[in-house]
Amino acid sequence: MSETLIDRVTLDDLARGAAFLGSGGGGDPYYGQLLAHAEIERRGAFRVIAADMLADDALVAPCGWVGAPTVSLEKLPNGAEAVAGLRRLEAIFGRPIDALMPIEIGGSNGLAPLLAASQLGVPVLDADGMGRAFPESQMAILNIHGLSSCPSVVTSSNGDLAVLETSDNLAHERMARGLSIALGGIAHMVEYPLSGAQAKRHAIAGSLSAAIAIGRAVREARDADADLFGALYAALRATELYPFAGALFDGKIVDLERETRDGFSIGRIVVEAFGREQQMTVTFQNENLLATDGETVRAMVPDLITVMDIETADSITTERLKYGQRVRVVAAAAPAVLRTAHALTFVGPHAFGMDMDYCPVEQLNGWTAP
């Protein structure tokens, strides 16, 4: 697409798709969806453009929320955080922002920039910085490709603001994380400011329209009373970003450990198969990282692992997991740019402290291209 208008129905498709692509993270989109509906009511449909519509010297502001999604359930935004940070970025650059971009397409962060862009009167790019959601800022493809996270601007719902400058994107993540904790567990961040040329070259193009397509496929399958998961897998495969997708495990959540620690929501679930002894364990740090079936690894980062309601095919973000939920654990291949040897040093299992080498989800499960 070159320019798309996001109306209420498309917004709900986007929310549904982003919730899946969040791989459990990025925050439950529900509250953001309500805010976005109200904004569409107020100012009309959101504008999304392809990055190639930008001038090379355009100023693009990737943005989203940083913190523990568990906190976002209780500490709601006031709606002014993003604009405060974006206006400061404009002051720093001495020029207006031309477009926003989700730093991650996953979860609530996949839609949050739409609202801010509408307030600023600029479009959002059909692209993002992660192709999914990741718990840490330096996991963005923009860092993997050597771009600077700074200057970045962190803002809180109390009007607190911090401008961060460092040449070390990992230090930047730590600073932002420390601030998010200090500011109550969650904060908004504008980071990795890009030129139009950089956005065209480095952002993960098409991820926003991919999220919409995924969400639409599930909606249409619901309306047609068709196979929801079949429609989901087909839609994922039809994007050029997520070429393999399928179910890993069905069962009931029989154990849940989750704590808010070091600015993250960290834990694991155990899913017990219906009527059998078999169990799958899914561990998470904001996002689901690893799914093991007994001793067998079935999927690992950066591939997507999403726990879904087995009846409704709704994606359940990690902060919404509950004992007793009847779920299907679904996986999808990560975008190819996240699977290179270089990228895996940033977003592979070792980057999360797991002592295992990356193995693609399609190999682990014997999936072949359809």
Add this chain to the structure above:
Amino acid sequence: MSETLIDRVTLDDLARGAAFLGSGGGGDPYYGQLLAHAEIERRGAFRVIAADMLADDALVAPCGWVGAPTVSLEKLPNGAEAVAGLRRLEAIFGRPIDALMPIEIGGSNGLAPLLAASQLGVPVLDADGMGRAFPESQMAILNIHGLSSCPSVVTSSNGDLAVLETSDNLAHERMARGLSIALGGIAHMVEYPLSGAQAKRHAIAGSLSAAIAIGRAVREARDADADLFGALYAALRATELYPFAGALFDGKIVDLERETRDGFSIGRIVVEAFGREQQMTVTFQNENLLATDGETVRAMVPDLITVMDIETADSITTERLKYGQRVRVVAAAAPAVLRTAHALTFVGPHAFGMDMDYCPVEQLNGWTAP
């Protein structure tokens, strides 16, 4: 004094006095002293001026280090942190800084601004923001008097920088603390930027020359082989800031608990009297907060409690406390501005989570004015 030059001997007096006034905190001055000696060698004596020499519209930058003093023993500054923060403050205000001021006169933070001022070519005020050292930024008299901490600038030895803006000085402390942890446990901060008029009205005047006088008295007593502690108490009383001073307890440190937690150095020591069963406990959060003799409270914040080497009268900062040290626990009355009912809500025992009302050290010990 109106203008004083700080040569190497005076600098050492200042370091000795500031170590005492730190009440255990502010960081051991030793490394700062070495840096300051080198700077005097390079550029000559440091200039200290009285605040009343400033124009009312002058720009004064209070500054110092924030973090856990335990970390400062191992993670040394690179010497450029302060200037990076001060230059940024100048850029924000669009004008040069006219003078620096220690945010706290205690410990290493009592001398750190001299070095930075020399690099900038400006004087340091004979004043500070705390009249001692306190663990948290909002405990400054500048906050007690309702001034804003912001804009403030936090810098690290890796060249990382953050500009903080908030109308809530307690949120500011949390943000700065979170950053100090993210930046390795310690960071430099320029905060509570003041006009000349504000510095004259709100800063604690004369504290830098008081520190020098205290340090000089101990040095002269050493040279004369006179009573070191008697000279110290007399010098404290001779300042108008610390009108009562005396010994609380002599003994050997027989127990020490200390951990670096939440960005602070937190713990307690038990001092056992020589040849008796009696014990004094001193608890600290960077600074010594409470001294109890059995069940009897002998001193509490904001009054100064300093653990000193009983032979040399060297002040032992909390990160330097060790099992087996033979010490005298000394106390001094805090400056009167810290003892008002309003000030005590910020720096009294309740502000540190202690369930007791403030009682002046001279009342607790039956000290009468000499």
